[in-house]
Amino acid sequence: MNLDFPILFAQTALLLLLAPLLSGLIKNWKAKLQNRRGPRVWQPYFDLLKFLRKDMVLSEHSSWIFSVTPYVLFLTALAAGLLLPLVTAQAPLGLFGGVLALVGLLALGRFFLALSGLDPASAFGGMGSSREMTISAVAEPAMMLAIFTVAIAAGSTNLSQIVLASQGPGWKFFDPSRALAFTAMFIVLMAETGRIPVDNPATHLELTMIHEAMLLEYSGRYLALIEWGVAIKQLVLMALLANIFFPIGLAPETTPATFALGLLFLAAKLLVLAGAVVLVETSNAKLRLFRVPDLLSAAFILAMLALVSTFLFS
Amino acid sequence: MNPPTAETASNLITLLASFMLVLQLLMAVQSMLVSNIRLFALQSLLLAGIAAVVGYAYSAWHVYLVALLTFVGKVVFLPWLLERLVRQLKIEQEIRPFVNVPGSMLLCGALTVLAYVVAHPVTSLERLGSNTLAVALALLLTGFFLMINRRKAITQVLALLTMENGVMLAAIALTSYGMPLVVEIGIFFDLVTAVMVLGILVYRIRESFDSMDTSKLNQLKG
Amino acid sequence: MSDLEAWAHIVTSVQPATLLGASLCGYGLGAVGGLFFMLREKLATAFSFGAATLSALSGLLAGLLMLGGGAGSPAPQLELLPALIPSLRFTVRLDALSALFLLVVSLLGAAISIYSLGYAKGFFGRKNAGLLGAFYNALLLATTLTFVADNIWMFLFAWELMALTAYCLVSFEHEKPETRQAGVLFFIMSHIDAGCLILGFLLLFQASGDYSFASLHGVGAAMSPGKRDAAFVLFLLGFGIKCGVVPLHIWLPVAHPVAPSNVSALMSGVLIKTGIYGLTRVCFDFLGAPPLWWGVTILAAGTISAVLGVLYALMEHDLKRLLAYHSIENIGIILMGLGAALIFLHTGHPLLAALGLIAGMYHTINHACFKGLLFLGAGAVLHATHTRNMEEMGGLAKRMPQTACYFLLGAVAISALPPLNGFVSEWLTYQTLLQGFGTTDSLWRLAFPWSGAMLALTGALAAACFVKAFGITFLAQPRSPAAGAAHEAAPSMRAGMAVLAAACVLLGLFPALFIRLFDPLTQQLSGVQLSSQLSLNHGLVLGLPAEKAGSVSTLGLVLTGVCLLPIPLALRLVFGRKARTRRGPTWACGQPGLTPQMEYTATGFSKPIRMIFKALFRPRRDVQREYDFSPYFATNIRFQSHIEEVFVERLYRPLRITILRGSRRIRALQAGSIHAYLLYIFVALLLLLLFAL
């Protein structure tokens, strides 16, 4: 197999560096929208550095799972990112797996995170992992169905193929099935990245927190890895959404120029998407846990409709 | 043998057979036990008579023997045995059937008709008399009905014996010579043993139930 | 030198048939030996399970040789016993399909037998281990026979024998009433399925006029459509009961847990696969070109079983029951592949049919491995804690680390997470379903992505379920003294688990290698061979026949992970040089002393799911408060929550009650009155006289 190593390294670096920026950006914009000054856009980098330097306290009840998880989470997120056409149409490791593998890798990370939520024997962790797994379980079918609509249209689960297929002249955004699928995916995105209305990344209130509850016992280096991994995961998901639905500007062949262009397009798309996320987060209130399934089942229905409409219009 | 004898023999047999049926119906209505037994004896006598007639008409010695056996067994021995039982066990005379007299008459009539219907296609095969087969079947069916209709063990035995009469009548009527001797004797002895065994059981039941009402024998269920 | 040649000659001249015969004899010997040495437990255990191990290995070899021989290699045949009735012969035959399942049963059999060498010691002095060994061997024998039977008679003979021996093992610890009831339920259900199968097979026999499977090949073409469909339905019922398809599954979660754990592993891993085997054999080999609705039915049944199976599993806090429910789920997934394959046969896409078959069969093997592994792990836990109730476990990862590792591997595999084998076969299933959309224009094609989505739901729920299963069982603090005093399992038990764990990893990392084994199978059943098209880049990547339709390489992903590992390590070296790590108490809202009671329970963990799907579960809860002056200051609270098993409550129990009530009514016929009896005879006579002449 022939790996394009420059692209590989470039994309790895990009994922590592862009991810904190994106979450910082979202935090900042949210604050702005709520008439607060908010943290600097670069704040996440400083946080990460700080965490990396600090001492660690491990729970006395925790087992080796607890120590393995940060690495697993970080690496799976990163690897998932490499399966994705981020800047170039041809994903660096596209051969190693398509969208199914990507979802699988993220799921693996989540699996371990949930385990280490249970590991330190505290009630919060368990609550967190229980809710996390529940929500992801309900989100999964909607996400898959939405992905299937594009995958079927492209006749492949390989992300590069999907992108290339939709880069063709026949591609139009206002294909109803795509619009529906996009909406579904967006809802799933909000759930998967733990954002309002599903989860509130800012809260540490026992009864409302989901994702944060699993991290309560983490500190220092491990916390850094996890935060970073989660940020990468968010980047990957947003980029996925952006690229498979708006495959504009992805470099078909890799020259520095096209790469730079692709980078610009990517930045633009991510900014727009982040804006959308911020808007939704600020304009909504967090839902009760047992209302979340309604939202996600709505997403599922949308995806189903998307499928039906492909069936009707093709 | 000369035709007129055969003619008369046939008529005679028909007559006797129909009398047997009449006696059967009488039994159905008769409510006294002992007289029931006597009626049975009389019926058996008619049967023996038929056998004798056949024996005479065809000068078949072994049918005489059948007549003799029937006479000794069913006319003399069994009635005696049964009456002795009745006396010893002080079985009350009154028979209280399930179906009342008119009802049982009606049913017996219906059964007789059925017997005729069933026998009709094969009447052509009769050697002796006319409709004797039908009569035999009628005896069988009505006997069966009596058996269902009677409460007391001993009356059921009696009904059984009348059925046996029916069978023997059929045997004679259909076959003109009765069954082979060995079979006849076998049947005869079986009958006697059966009644004796029944007698033994009746004794034992009487001992442990102090009642002869078989409708009380209903502990074994399900 | 000459010796070497002789040996070489022997080795080269070994035939699958010989090995198969050897393994069958071995099982028989093991069974007899187990009974023979019954009074000397150690010897009996060693002998019977040793024999089982060897026989399983030889069976494994036979299967490998057969499948390695490639497509079209002649199927060897054996005559086991002289036949009482000439037409009903005891013959076995090893064609590709049989060989595949022989592979499954032997692989699992070997591992479990090794495990049992240690596990059976737990029965010493309590139950007769020799008897266990004997039944165990008999079960393996019967199962193997079922897979290799060559004619209807032999198949049914083995099938019933299997049910019988399985019953003996399920009710092995018959002192507990629940065990007895479980055994009875199991045996009744399996007898019902035997009844369906007998009728179904005899319907085929009507058309073929011969019992041998060879003559039944494609016999469906010679049958009237009505009879063909009837046969299909009968087979679906019969085999469906055996492999626990919802709603015929009720016996499975009851019977599997109460058996000794090694037997549970065997039952969940292999026994229910006899149903899959039969269904494949019948639908792809005998019944001929399938109508559309067969495939759709199986696909639907699979989807429903998968989702409901995992949902019910989530509600369990009995570890073995949980695993048993997961068997239902995985059977569902297997059936999805097979159903899709049937549909493709109907629409005339043999290539895709082969893909579906491979997906189903690969998942069959995988499920055998990881489910066996998980049950063995559960057995080890049971052995250590003497309870099946997860609420009394916890903290075992520290006390039995190796078992925990193996169990975790199994959990990851069964949750279909990369890079293990569960992921690979589910990937194949996804691909099959996605490809299916394009095969037809009828509305039916929506069924494919729909069931794909359901598969996704299943996968996610399975992950949730095994976070719970592993987390509650092995992590945090022990919830009971027994769990606190737990100890690592015996070496042989660990060895048995290690074998299966290794299998899971290998099957996960090198799928393209193993997919070669399916060539003879797909050749036999759908007439094409696929492995060459499925393996890209020298078998490092698993790809699809269609151009660029998608590819995955679990090995590649693992390597990627390994290559990326330096990044976090480097981060640590660069920034965290001065960082210290110390152990401290878990934060408990500032309260001192974190007790196990504060931990999340299994029931609590699955509460959200229970609430979301309450329409299905109809959860009931009763809370009893004891308080002194106000309910808000309760001194003691008892909380109970139950869920309703819909099919048992709404379908089976009413049915049973009606039947028994009816029977009691009918008993009135025998009321003891001799006159009534005479009347019956009289009526019978009259009726005959009136109508029968």
Place this chain on the structure above:
Amino acid sequence: MPLLALMILVPAAAGLACLLVRSRRLLPALGVLAFSATLGLGIALVRQVLALGVVTAWNGFLFADALSAWMVLVISAVSLASSIYAVGYFRRDLADGTVTERRFREFYVLTPLFGASMFLVVLANNLGVIWFAVEATALSSVLLVALYNRRTSLEAAWKYIILGSLGLALALMGTVFVYAAACKNNTQSLPSFNWTYLMGVAGQLDPRLLKLAFVFALIGYGTKAGLAPMHTWLPDAHSEAPAPTSAMLSGVSLKIALYALLRFSILTTACLGTPYSQHLLLGFGLLSMCVATPFILVQTNMKRLFAYHSLEHIGIICVGLGLSVPLALFGAVLHIGYHALVKSTIFFAAGNIHQRCHTLQLPKLAGLLKTMPASSILLALAVIGIAGLPPFGIFLTEFGIVAGGMGAGRVLVSVLFMAALVTVFSGLLSHVAHLLLGAPTQEALGPRTPLSCVAAMALLIALLAVLSLWLPAPLLELLRRAAALIGGSP
């Protein structure tokens, strides 16, 4: 002295001898001796039959073809086992005074006579003789049923004798009709009433008369054979009789009546050339199976349970005979043997349980595997056998029957057949599992089970096990011929 005559005279003589013998020791020995002798004779007879085809004696009064020979073997085997079993059984009964010395002698006088009359049934050539032999079996066994002289046993005996002799009266009517048919077309003064002769002239007999005859025979002998709805005496008699007698009643005497009925059916078929009688057999067989089912599902008494089970198996055999395709016939004939072996074993076990626990109420009994292992294991094996599970032969026979049915295109029949089997199995299983498994609910009251009682069971089970997997060639040949005979090819 010809073989056939010995066959009947030996047990009869033994019975009479028991009447005279004083010592209590000698009686069991005599019983065992007599029946082992008949078994030997039976084997010799099989050899002769295989050699000659048909063996006759006393210028045609007695005769034996393959079917009779097979029945002889079955009768001898079961009777031998039950006489062995009786040794220990009655020793215990005498010990705790359940039976008096007098009844004890009664048993030993009547049982050989019972056997002798059964032998006469299967060896007699003359239909009339067959009839009174059957009646003789009824008469000789009724007092055995009443042996314990409990109220219930008297009741059972009474029902048995009344219904039995009623049925036999009807059967006699049937016999008479056949005889009449025979008279019609013969010229000599006294027609032969021999089976062999009748089969010879079957073609010329009057069909209407034979139909009538068969109807009566069916109801009559059917009553004795316990076909539904004439079976009502069966559960009572079989459950009230002492265990050895129950074994013989359930094991063989039902099949003896069936044998007589079978002769009629063969004759009728030969005469009519239509499957008239077979259809009737089929119908009554299915009816019996269906009727037995609910009673088995909700039974509370062990012996009654298995009595109803016999009803079901008579049904199975009748279905097999009624289907009258080679496979089914072979299955049915073989089934007669297997069922005889297993059912007797089960009744022996019931006897042991009753003497040990002093009850047969299923709800009261549990965990017998602990209290009386030997009998329980043998019982378990027997139940596995009777439930039609491999490796035991009944699986083969039942499969043969249903396969024959399907092969003959009788789908509905096969479906009903399977349904009944499955339902009965579920009932049986739940009862037996409760009976054997689990923890014993009550202490054993009675004495330990003596050797002979276990030995008899073990003997039968061993025999069953061997014959399930391997039938000796001559036996196989015999069975084939018997099946062919029923199938209509002489």
